[in-house]
Amino acid sequence: QSKTFENGSPRKNLVILGTGWGSVSLLQELDTTLYNVIIVSPRNYFLFTPLLPSTPVGTVNVKSIVEPIRSIIRRTKGSVVYYEAWATDIDPQNKQITVKSVFPGEQEDIKTIDYDYLVLSIGATSTTFNIPGVSENAIFMKEISDSEKVRSKIMKTIEKASFLPRDDPERRKLLNFLVVGGGPTGVEFAAELQDFIKQDLKKIMPEISQDIKVSLIEGLPNILNMFDKKLIDYTEKFLINEDVDLKLNTMVKKVNPDSIIAKCKGEEIELPYGVLVWSTGIKPQQLTLDTMKKLDEQTERRGLLIDDKLRLLGAQDSIFGIGDCTFHPGFVPTAQVAHQEGQYLAKTFQKLYEIDQLKWEQEQPNADINSIKTNIDKIESSIVDFKYAHMGSLAYIGGDKAIMDLNIAGAQYRLSGGNFVFWFWRSVYLSMCVSLRNRVLVTADWVRTFVFGRDSSV
Numbered sequence: 001q002s003k004t005f006e007n008g009s010p011r012k013n014l015v016i017l018g019t020g021w022g023s024v025s026l027l028q029e030l031d032t033t034l035y036n037v038i039i040v041s042p043r044n045y046f047l048f049t050p051l052l053p054s055t056p057v058g059t060v061n062v063k064s065i066v067e068p069i070r071s072i073i074r075r076t077k078g079s080v081v082y083y084e085a086w087a088t089d090i091d092p093q094n095k096q097i098t099v100k101s102v103f104p105g106e107q108e109d110i111k112t113i114d115y116d117y118l119v120l121s122i123g124a125t126s127t128t129f130n131i132p133g134v135s136e137n138a139i140f141m142k143e144i145s146d147s148e149k150v151r152s153k154i155m156k157t158i159e160k161a162s163f164l165p166r167d168d169p170e171r172r173k174l175l176n177f178l179v180v181g182g183g184p185t186g187v188e189f190a191a192e193l194q195d196f197i198k199q200d201l202k203k204i205m206p207e208i209s210q211d212i213k214v215s216l217i218e219g220l221p222n223i224l225n226m227f228d229k230k231l232i233d234y235t236e237k238f239l240i241n242e243d244v245d246l247k248l249n250t251m252v253k254k255v256n257p258d259s260i261i262a263k264c265k266g267e268e269i270e271l272p273y274g275v276l277v278w279s280t281g282i283k284p285q286q287l288t289l290d291t292m293k294k295l296d297e298q299t300e301r302r303g304l305l306i307d308d309k310l311r312l313l314g315a316q317d318s319i320f321g322i323g324d325c326t327f328h329p330g331f332v333p334t335a336q337v338a339h340q341e342g343q344y345l346a347k348t349f350q351k352l353y354e355i356d357q358l359k360w361e362q363e364q365p366n367a368d369i370n371s372i373k374t375n376i377d378k379i380e381s382s383i384v385d386f387k388y389a390h391m392g393s394l395a396y397i398g399g400d401k402a403i404m405d406l407n408i409a410g411a412q413y414r415l416s417g418g419n420f421v422f423w424f425w426r427s428v429y430l431s432m433c434v435s436l437r438n439r440v441l442v443t444a445d446w447v448r449t450f451v452f453g454r455d456s457s458v
């Protein structure tokens with residue numbers, strides 16, 4: 001793409017950091033012919049996170065929920081440059097970022113990139129609340145590498161336990177599978193794990209399947225706190241009925257290599273484990289923290305403060321923030337919010353392009369400065385605030401059951417269990433996939449699991 005348009009005006013640099021929900025929805029909606037678009041991310045694919053908890057036990061394959069960023073770029077109108085690199089520094093004064101290739105040593109591995117507009121959509125990382133031993137001993141549920149680690153740990157632990165006599169205490173310990181955090185990620189993963197044990201392991205290793213205990217540990221009095229109380233009650237009863245050991249009011253305080261220490265109703269308890277999966281929410285990335293320090297207006301620890309037009313406080317003229325790396329009192333860090341923010345920004349960049357064109361015309365000889373200024377004002381005032389439309393929440397809870405808390409045209413629809421909700425959950429997730437390829441692969445995985453079951457190899 002040439003650096004100028006046909007009329008000689010400069011094409012501005014739009015740099016997007018990240019390849020998650022926010023960036024990809026922005027990229028899909030953006031007219032990429034209007035800017036020099038550069039994407040920087042160490043992950044060269046988009047990951048469909050809502051189905052990540054289905055992957056460790058093999059209900060869905062990891063490759064089915066991944067879309068290469070190069071394929072997404074190929075489907076845009078203009079040309080887009082992608083660097084597989086970490087952004088390591090942002091300099092808001094000089095409008096410049098520093099990036100470091102993920103392949104150090106093989107080439108010049110550090111670059112600086114000038115931007116006119118920068119979109120921060122770098123997501124967040126798993127939080128441990130600084131609880132000792134979590135990073136060393138637990139496995140998170142955030143990235144593909146986590147899912148692969150969880151799968152390997154589960155399958156190896158099962159084989160290790162099956163080597164021991166049934167009454168061996170070590171075998172009992174190994175077969176305690178703990179999931180810490182009763183948010184949607186923890187619940188969906190515990191549900192998938194129990195499906196694997198009850199539907200597949202039962203056929204191939206009946207004794208082991210009887211002896212495995214899946215515990216879901218939550219510090220608060222209830223799981224899934226963002227859902228309606230009726231749906232929470234239904235899910236809790238359902239999980240207990242499915243033999244998930246639900247430990248509520250149980251706050252983990254320390255993690256040892258083979259046990260956790262938790263506070264439960266004022267008492268300290270120790271729970272041994274063979275597999276420990278940690279999903280207690282998210283915290284800001286290092287680059288987010290570093291950027292906050294550079295701007296006096298950034299006074300919130302939970303994420304980068306943005307205004308109602310998704311502009312970063314302290315750098316409103318050039319930096320935008322979307323998704324889990326940001327904090328705004330009106331929005332929660334979910335895929336749905338990030339997706340809508342990306343779509344909104346695509347429209348904003350269309351208008352910013354029009355404004356930049358007019359500003360360039362203003363500087364040309366014999367320009368009708370006043371009439372151009374009126375037009376600029378008109379376009380500026382047409383950039384309305386971002387309004388999040390909450391469509392509702394869905395979660396899979398195991399045994400072909402899901403819950404839904406939908407908001408359609410202001411009306412609330414809360415349903416749990418039943419075939420309709422399960423198939424509705426599946427169809428919504430399919431429709432949210434970013435490509436036809438993903439939809440076909442996920443559907444094929446569901447059919448494969450239904451017909452042949454999940455496989456237990458590592």
Ligand code: NAD
Nearest residue numbers: 181182183184185186218219251252280281333393394395
């Ligand atoms: P979360 O923040 O929703 O839940 C984490 C849970 O861990 C909380 O209930 C918290 O009380 C508990 N917890 C924290 N510290 C603990 C401790 N030491 N011991 C025991 N329990 C502890 O996290 P998540 O499930 O990873 O979700 C992250 C975000 O993504 C949320 O905003 C969520 O709504 C969203 N999400 C939504 C869906 C869906 O709608 N289906 C699916 C996945 C994620």
